[in-house]
Amino acid sequence: MPQDNEARGMDGLLARVYGEYLEMPGLQLTPAQASRLWNVRLAMSAEVLDCLVEASFLRRSGDRYVRADSGRLCV
Numbered sequence: 001m002p003q004d005n006e007a008r009g010m011d012g013l014l015a016r017v018y019g020e021y022l023e024m025p026g027l028q029l030t031p032a033q034a035s036r037l038w039n040v041r042l043a044m045s046a047e048v049l050d051c052l053v054e055a056s057f058l059r060r061s062g063d064r065y066v067r068a069d070s071g072r073l074c075v
Contacts, residue, residue, distance in 0.1 A: 013038060013048050018057065021067055028064040 016038065021027050029037065034045040049065045052058040059068045 010044070010048070013040060013044065014051060017048050017052065021052075021058065025067050025070060028061065028066045030063050030065075034065070 017034070029049075031042055031046040031049060034049060035042045038045060040048075049058060053060060053065070053068075056068055058065045059070075060066075
């Protein structure tokens with residue numbers, strides 16, 4: 001059942017990445033930096049970051065991923 005383990009790993013990584021971006025609102029990472037930080041394959045870090053973009057939690061700024069609300073004024 002490797003797929004089940006991978007899915008659980010992905011869920012855990014999503015929660016970790018989400019939490020770290022919440023704790024550090026100014027965090028800006030490229031997929032390669034994220035891969036090294038979280039010790040996962042580049043493809044997995046890109047998949048997690050893209051998933052959080054689709055959820056409107058992150059956005060891309062050039063080659064970096066930042067919080068979607070980063071640098072925006074709330075009025």
